[in-house]
Amino acid sequence: MAGAGAYGRKSAHSQPNCSKSGLGPGPGPDQPIITCRLLRSLFTPLIQTLRGPILSSSSTSPLIQRRVERPRSTRSLPSVYMKFTCLSKGGNFYFPPCHIITVSGFRILLDCPLDLSSLMIFSPIPTHAFSNPELPSPDSVDQKRQKHERPIDSSELIRAQPWFKTVTSLHLWNVPFIDVVLISSPMGMLGLPFLSRVNGFRAKIYVTEVTARIGQLLMEDLVLMNKEFRQFYGCEESGLPQWMNWEKLESLPSLFREIVLGEDGVELGGWMPLYSADDVKGCMQKVHTLKYAQEVCYNGTLIIKAVSSGLEIGTCNWTINGPKRNIACLSSSIFNSSHAMNFDYHALRGNDLIIYSDLSSPVLEDVKDNSCYSAPTSQKSSTLSADNDQEASAELLLSTSESLEEMEKLNFICSCIIDSVKAGGSVLIPIGRLGIILQLLELISLSLEASSLKVPIFIISSVAEELLAFTNIIPEWLCKQRQEKLFSGEPFFAHTQLIKEKKLHVFPAVHSPNLLKIWQEPCIAFSPHWSLRLGPVVHLLRRWSGDENSLLIMEEGVDADLALLPFKPMAMKVLQCSFLSGIKLQKVQPLLKILQPKFVLFPEDLRQLVSYSDTNSHAFFYYCENETLPVPSLKNSSELEIAADLVSLIHCRRLTAESIGIGRLKGDFSVTHGKHQLHSGSEQADSSQSRPPLLHWGSLDLERLLAVLEKMGIRGSVEQGNSDTDSENARVVHVYEPNKALIEVRENSTIISASNESLSSLIFEAVDGILSGL
Amino acid sequence: MAIECLVLGAGQEVGKSCAVVTINGKRIMFDCGMHMGYLDHRRFPDFSLISKSADFNTAIDCIVITHFHLDHVGALPYFTEVCGYSGPIYMTYPTKALSPLMLEDYRKVMVDRRGEQELFSNDDIMKCMKKVIAVDLKQTVQVDKDLQIRAYYAGHVLGAAMFYAKVGDAAMVYTGDYNMTPDRHLGAAQIDRLQLDLLITESTYATTVRDSKYAREREFLKAVHKCVADGGKVLIPTFALGRAQELCILLDNYWERMNLKVPIYFSAGLTIQANMYYKMLISWTNQRVKETYATHNAFDFKNVRSFDRSLINAPGPCVLFATPGMISGGFSLEVFKLWAPSEMNLVTLPGYCLAGTIGHKLTTGKPTKIDLDKDIQISVRCQIHQLSFSPHTDAKGIMDLVKFLSPKHVILVHGEKPKMASLKGKIESDLGIQCYYPANNDTVCIPSTCWLKADTSKTFIRSSLNPNFKFVKTISEDKSNLVSKETEATSVLQVHDERVAEGILIVEKSKKAKVVHQNELLLMIGKDKHDVQFAYCCPVQIGNLERTKGMDFALSKNVVSTSDECSWLHLLFAKLATKLGGNIQDFGQHLQVDSIHISVCLKDICPYRTTDGPQKEPAVFFCCTWSVADVNLAWEIISIMENLDLSII
Numbered sequence A: 001m002a003g004a005g006a007y008g009r010k011s012a013h014s015q016p017n018c019s020k021s022g023l024g025p026g027p028g029p030d031q032p033i034i035t036c037r038l039l040r041s042l043f044t045p046l047i048q049t050l051r052g053p054i055l056s057s058s059s060t061s062p063l064i065q066r067r068v069e070r071p072r073s074t075r076s077l078p079s080v081y082m083k084f085t086c087l088s089k090g091g092n093f094y095f096p097p098c099h100i101i102t103v104s105g106f107r108i109l110l111d112c113p114l115d116l117s118s119l120m121i122f123s124p125i126p127t128h129a130f131s132n133p134e135l136p137s138p139d140s141v142d143q144k145r146q147k148h149e150r151p152i153d154s155s156e157l158i159r160a161q162p163w164f165k166t167v168t169s170l171h172l173w174n175v176p177f178i179d180v181v182l183i184s185s186p187m188g189m190l191g192l193p194f195l196s197r198v199n200g201f202r203a204k205i206y207v208t209e210v211t212a213r214i215g216q217l218l219m220e221d222l223v224l225m226n227k228e229f230r231q232f233y234g235c236e237e238s239g240l241p242q243w244m245n246w247e248k249l250e251s252l253p254s255l256f257r258e259i260v261l262g263e264d265g266v267e268l269g270g271w272m273p274l275y276s277a278d279d280v281k282g283c284m285q286k287v288h289t290l291k292y293a294q295e296v297c298y299n300g301t302l303i304i305k306a307v308s309s310g311l312e313i314g315t316c317n318w319t320i321n322g323p324k325r326n327i328a329c330l331s332s333s334i335f336n337s338s339h340a341m342n343f344d345y346h347a348l349r350g351n352d353l354i355i356y357s358d359l360s361s362p363v364l365e366d367v368k369d370n371s372c373y374s375a376p377t378s379q380k381s382s383t384l385s386a387d388n389d390q391e392a393s394a395e396l397l398l399s400t401s402e403s404l405e406e407m408e409k410l411n412f413i414c415s416c417i418i419d420s421v422k423a424g425g426s427v428l429i430p431i432g433r434l435g436i437i438l439q440l441l442e443l444i445s446l447s448l449e450a451s452s453l454k455v456p457i458f459i460i461s462s463v464a465e466e467l468l469a470f471t472n473i474i475p476e477w478l479c480k481q482r483q484e485k486l487f488s489g490e491p492f493f494a495h496t497q498l499i500k501e502k503k504l505h506v507f508p509a510v511h512s513p514n515l516l517k518i519w520q521e522p523c524i525a526f527s528p529h530w531s532l533r534l535g536p537v538v539h540l541l542r543r544w545s546g547d548e549n550s551l552l553i554m555e556e557g558v559d560a561d562l563a564l565l566p567f568k569p570m571a572m573k574v575l576q577c578s579f580l581s582g583i584k585l586q587k588v589q590p591l592l593k594i595l596q597p598k599f600v601l602f603p604e605d606l607r608q609l610v611s612y613s614d615t616n617s618h619a620f621f622y623y624c625e626n627e628t629l630p631v632p633s634l635k636n637s638s639e640l641e642i643a644a645d646l647v648s649l650i651h652c653r654r655l656t657a658e659s660i661g662i663g664r665l666k667g668d669f670s671v672t673h674g675k676h677q678l679h680s681g682s683e684q685a686d687s688s689q690s691r692p693p694l695l696h697w698g699s700l701d702l703e704r705l706l707a708v709l710e711k712m713g714i715r716g717s718v719e720q721g722n723s724d725t726d727s728e729n730a731r732v733v734h735v736y737e738p739n740k741a742l743i744e745v746r747e748n749s750t751i752i753s754a755s756n757e758s759l760s761s762l763i764f765e766a767v768d769g770i771l772s773g774l
Numbered sequence B: 001m002a003i004e005c006l007v008l009g010a011g012q013e014v015g016k017s018c019a020v021v022t023i024n025g026k027r028i029m030f031d032c033g034m035h036m037g038y039l040d041h042r043r044f045p046d047f048s049l050i051s052k053s054a055d056f057n058t059a060i061d062c063i064v065i066t067h068f069h070l071d072h073v074g075a076l077p078y079f080t081e082v083c084g085y086s087g088p089i090y091m092t093y094p095t096k097a098l099s100p101l102m103l104e105d106y107r108k109v110m111v112d113r114r115g116e117q118e119l120f121s122n123d124d125i126m127k128c129m130k131k132v133i134a135v136d137l138k139q140t141v142q143v144d145k146d147l148q149i150r151a152y153y154a155g156h157v158l159g160a161a162m163f164y165a166k167v168g169d170a171a172m173v174y175t176g177d178y179n180m181t182p183d184r185h186l187g188a189a190q191i192d193r194l195q196l197d198l199l200i201t202e203s204t205y206a207t208t209v210r211d212s213k214y215a216r217e218r219e220f221l222k223a224v225h226k227c228v229a230d231g232g233k234v235l236i237p238t239f240a241l242g243r244a245q246e247l248c249i250l251l252d253n254y255w256e257r258m259n260l261k262v263p264i265y266f267s268a269g270l271t272i273q274a275n276m277y278y279k280m281l282i283s284w285t286n287q288r289v290k291e292t293y294a295t296h297n298a299f300d301f302k303n304v305r306s307f308d309r310s311l312i313n314a315p316g317p318c319v320l321f322a323t324p325g326m327i328s329g330g331f332s333l334e335v336f337k338l339w340a341p342s343e344m345n346l347v348t349l350p351g352y353c354l355a356g357t358i359g360h361k362l363t364t365g366k367p368t369k370i371d372l373d374k375d376i377q378i379s380v381r382c383q384i385h386q387l388s389f390s391p392h393t394d395a396k397g398i399m400d401l402v403k404f405l406s407p408k409h410v411i412l413v414h415g416e417k418p419k420m421a422s423l424k425g426k427i428e429s430d431l432g433i434q435c436y437y438p439a440n441n442d443t444v445c446i447p448s449t450c451w452l453k454a455d456t457s458k459t460f461i462r463s464s465l466n467p468n469f470k471f472v473k474t475i476s477e478d479k480s481n482l483v484s485k486e487t488e489a490t491s492v493l494q495v496h497d498e499r500v501a502e503g504i505l506i507v508e509k510s511k512k513a514k515v516v517h518q519n520e521l522l523l524m525i526g527k528d529k530h531d532v533q534f535a536y537c538c539p540v541q542i543g544n545l546e547r548t549k550g551m552d553f554a555l556s557k558n559v560v561s562t563s564d565e566c567s568w569l570h571l572l573f574a575k576l577a578t579k580l581g582g583n584i585q586d587f588g589q590h591l592q593v594d595s596i597h598i599s600v601c602l603k604d605i606c607p608y609r610t611t612d613g614p615q616k617e618p619a620v621f622f623c624c625t626w627s628v629a630d631v632n633l634a635w636e637i638i639s640i641m642e643n644l645d646l647s648i649i
Ligand SMILES: [Zn+2]
Pocket: B067, B069, B072, B156, B177
C-alpha cells in the first residue's frame, strides 16, 4: 500500500481511504463539520499537530498567572463574600473540571475527577505475560539522560504498576473541612473514593441516582482492570515506587515528565495507587442519591438541586440556593441529546451567579480550526451579541444542527466500520462514552443488516451486562424520543433485542469461557479502557494491530501518538473522531442572555473566545487554576418570615410625626429550607403584652417629671448637681414623700434610686411616660 | 388566606375520585376518576360545578392524577377530549404509560361487550395521553411562577403517587390511594415531613387494622397449591395491571421454591404486554424486586406462559389469570362458566367486588347456582378463595401518616361514610387536628398559613443564630482563702440555651417591613438613646467581728478599706451564689447577674444610699445598679442582701 504516509497526512475533514468508493464526494461526510479523521498511527506529523493545540489550550494564554495559594489564607474573608477556587480545569470529557466554593460558611467541592489520560506513561502488560511468567525488569530503561527531541520509544514507557493522577490542589485542602461534595457526572466521581476514605471525611455527597450507579460501575471496572497489573507485577511496593525517584524522573522523556509533574512541576503529590474495591464500596455508602429537580436542604440553609445537563445519562448541573444568593454551577452541557435528557437550562434561570465550568469548547474548536483561539468564533458571537432578541437566542440554543452533525459523524463511523469488516478486518472501539456506545450499537446493527453482513458485535467489559440492562430501566433520565418508547411499550435502546437475536454478545472478559466458543472474526468489539493501557482492549489491540484491514476507533482529545506507542508498529487503521462534549462557544452568550445572572464566573481561558456586548447586565469574574476569587453578594439583608399569629401579638407604637410604626418582636427562631423563620414560641404570648419598654430615647423634662410625680402623690425638689465630679451636668430630684428617693437626670441618662421597690417602679412609670420608649 | 376544597367525587364513597382545590388563587384538580358502579351521569364527577360556562382552561391551572386505577383516571379522556380541558396534566411515568391500557380495556368492555355507546374513543385516549406531562418522584415541578407540585411514593400500584402542592406559603398533600406496608412488588408509601395546611387522604379502610400480610399470602398459596396438587384448575380473575403482577411474583417465586411444574397462564396478550411495561419500570417497585434488573428481571416470569383458548378444556391442573377482575364479563366469565361446576377447581377473588358482578355474588353468599340471565344458569361447585390482602393502607397507617405530617387540617375522601365519621373522631381526639369528610359536591374552606416577609439585618440574624448560651461559672482566685470548699463545689459550669429571637419590627408606609436588632433601632430612626437605670446602695451587716475568726480586716466604722474590698465582695458572692444558683458571676471588682452590677461602695456619702432610719450595726455597703429588664431580680437580690450577715459563714 503506497498510501500509508499520505493518507495519514490527510486533512481533518478528509475521507478515509477505504475501498468503498461511494463515500468520496457524497454529501454528509464531505462537509467541513465532520471532524472525524482516519490516520495511520505511525508518528506522522499530523499526530504531532494533534497534540499541539490540546496542550496549548491549557498553557499558552499569557493572561494566566499561576499562583498556588494555600486555601487557608482565604478563610478570613467576611462571609458576605462567596469564595471560589478552581482546583483543576480538567482536560477533556473524561477529566472534568474541579472547583471548591464557600457559600454561607459551607465548603462545597464540585466534582472529584481523575486524570486517566496520564495512565499513558505506563506500559500495558505484555501479551505474553500470562504464558511466559518471566518478568521484565521494572527499570529496564537504561538510556539515561537522553535528550528526547526524537519521538519517544515504547521502551521508555514506565514498566510498573500504574499509579493514578488525582487533582493535586485538592490535597492542599483539609478534607474534614469539606461540608458538601456535588458530583455532576460519572467522570467527576472517579476520584471520590480517595477522598471519602480519608479519616475525618464527613461531607455529604450528593449525586444523581443514575450517575451514582454508572459511576460505581466504572470505578469497580477500574479496580478490576487494575488488578491485572497487580497479578503481573506482584505485590505493590511499599512507599514510593521506583519510577517516582527523582533520578528516574529526570531521565524520563520531557513529555512524560510534564505529565508526571505538571507544568509547574508541583503535581507529583497528586499520584496515588488506585483505591480498592472496599474503598469504592465505602464511598458508595456515603453517597446520597437524588432525582433530577429533587430539592435537598443541607443544614437547613442551602437548598441543593440537580438538573439535567444533557451530556450523558444522569449527568447534571447543580443549583445552590442560600439565604444570601442563588448559584448555578454550569458544567459541560448539551442542548439536544439523542439519548440523555436534554440540558434543562430553564431551571438555571433566576440565579444571581453562574459558575461557568464548561471547558469542553477549546479542545473542540482548536482541533477543528487548527489554530488556537480562533478569531472566527469570536466574530460569530459578536454578531450575535448585536441581536437582542431573546427568542432568537432560544431558537439558536435549541437548533438541532448540533445533533444532526453528531448523527452524521456516527453514520460516517458506521460506514468506516462496514468497510473494514467487508475487507475482512475487525473493528475495535475503546470509546468510554455510554451514549456513543448505545447509539453506535443501534446504527451498526442497522448498517450490518442493510449490507446483509453477518458480523458479530462483542462488548467485553466486566460491567457491560449490568450497564446495558440498567439503561433499559431508567426512562425518567432519557431524552424525549426515548421516553416515547416507554409509552408505546418498546425498549428504550435496541441492545436488548440485539442480544436476544444473538447479534450482540456481552462478556465480562476476554478469557470468558463462552467467548472462545463463539468468537469469530472479523467482528466488531467494544471494550474499555480508552487510555489503551488497561482492560480487554490491550489484548485485542495487540491481536489486530498488525492487520491493515482492521480499524481502531479513537476519540480526539486523546493523545493518539502516545496512546498507540506500545502497539507500534501498527498496520491497523485508526479513526479519530471528536464528539460534542459541551456548549459550543457561539451559544455561550445567547445562553447567558436567557439565564440573566448578575455575576458570571468564567474561565480565563475562554475569555477571548467569547466577546460581550455592553448591553449585558452581568458582571464577569475570570478564574484561573488555583486562584481564589471572592465574589461579593448583592443582597445585604436577608429575608425573615414571621408567622402571622406572631405579628398579631405585636404592640405597635407609632413614632410621632412619622409614618413609621415600631414594635417588639419575640419568637422562636429557626432556619429551615434556606429561610429564616420566626414562629410563635411557647412562652411569649402573655409576657410580651405587659412588659415595660426596655429601650428609651429623647430627653427628660424635669418640670414635666415633677408634675407627673405630683399626680402620683410623690413629692420632691430639684437640686443642681453638687460636688460629685461624675454628676457635673446632672440635675437631681430629691424625693421626700412618701419616702426618700433620688432621681439623677442627665442629657442621655436617668438614674432612679429608691430603697423601696414600689416607689422605684412608680418613678420609673413617670419617667417612662415622658420619654419615648419601646 | 384560605384553601377551598370542592369534592366532586369519592366524597363519603369509593369511586370517581376528584377533588378541586383552590390555594392562594391557584386551582388544582386532583384525580379525574369514574364510578364503575353507575352507568348514568353519576359515573363522572359533576364538572359543571367547576365552571358554569364550561371554560375549564381558565378555571383550572392543572390536573394531577395519582395512579392508573379507573376510579382515579377514568374520566380524564372525557374531560379533555369531550369537555375541552387543554391545560397541563401531571402524572408519574408509570401512570402515563399504564393509564391508556386501563382506559382502552375499559372502553372495549363497555363498547364491545356491553354494546354501550362509547363515552370516548381510542383516539380520544391517545390524544389525551399526549397532553400528559410525566414526572418523577420527588422532582419539584414548577407548574407556573407560583404553583409547585411534587410526587411522593404511595405504594398501592406501580407508579401511584401522593402529590404535594404549594402556592405561596400555603401547602397541602393529596394522597390518592396508598399503602403504608410494602407488598410483593411495591414499597411502602414514603413522604418528607412537610409543613402542611391541609392533608386530603383516602380512607378505604378507615376502621380496619390488619395484621401481617404474610400469613394471608401463605393462605392464598396453600389454597392454590392444594388445588393443583389434586389436579384442579385455578382461575384468578384480575385486571391486567397491578394485582395480576403482585400475585404473579408471589406464584412465580413459590413455583421456583417448591419446584412446581404446573403451568401458569395469562389469558390475554394485554397482561403479557403489561409485564413488558413493568420490566421497564422496575425502578418503581420495591428494593428487593428492583435489584433483580441486571441478572433476572423479576417481571420476566419463568413459569408463566400465554393462554390459548383451546386449553380451556385441556386435561390436567393449571393456574389461569384472566381479565377482567370480579368476573364482570369477558374472558374470565367465559372460563368461569366452564370451570365452576367442578369441585376440584378453585376461583380466587379480591376482597372487594362491586355490586352487580358475579364476584360480588360469590363473595357475599355461598350460592350453588348463579343465574347469568333468564336462560343461562351456572352451577357453582368449585371452591372460592377470597384474597384478604389489599393494596390500601389500614386505619393505623392513616393515623401514622396524619401524625407524621401533622397538617393543620385533614379531609377524608375515598371511604364509607360511617367509617369515615369514626376515623374523623379519632383524628380530632387523638391528634387534635381538625378533620372533615365532605359529601360529593360539598366545599370545605380552611384558613391557610401566612408569613409576613420582612427584610432583616445581619446583626439580628447573627444574634438569633448565636445560641443564646448562658454560661454560669464561678471564678475563684487562690489569693483569697475566703471561698470555702463548699462554694467551690457548687461552681460547676451550667449552660442554658434560650434560642428565642428578639428584635424590633419597623413598618413604614409602602415599604417592606424590616426587622432589626434592638441596638440598631436608634440609628435607624435617628434618635439618641436615653439610658434609664436604677441604683441603690445596699448595706449588708457584718455582725460581730469576733465571730469572723481568722479574718484579718482593718475595719473602721462602717467602712472597709480598699484592700479588703475584694474579700467582702467574694464573701457576698459566696452567699448569693448559694441562694441564686449559678447565674451570678464574680468579676473580681464587681459581681454581675445580667444587667445587675454589684460593687463595694467605699464612699462616705453615696447619693444612692438612702439613710432613712437609724444605721444598723457594722455594715458594708454595696452599690447596686440595674436596668429595667432585671427589675424583679434586682429587688430579690437586694432583699436577700438586706437580710444577710456576712460574718456568719
Ligand atoms: Zn387505587
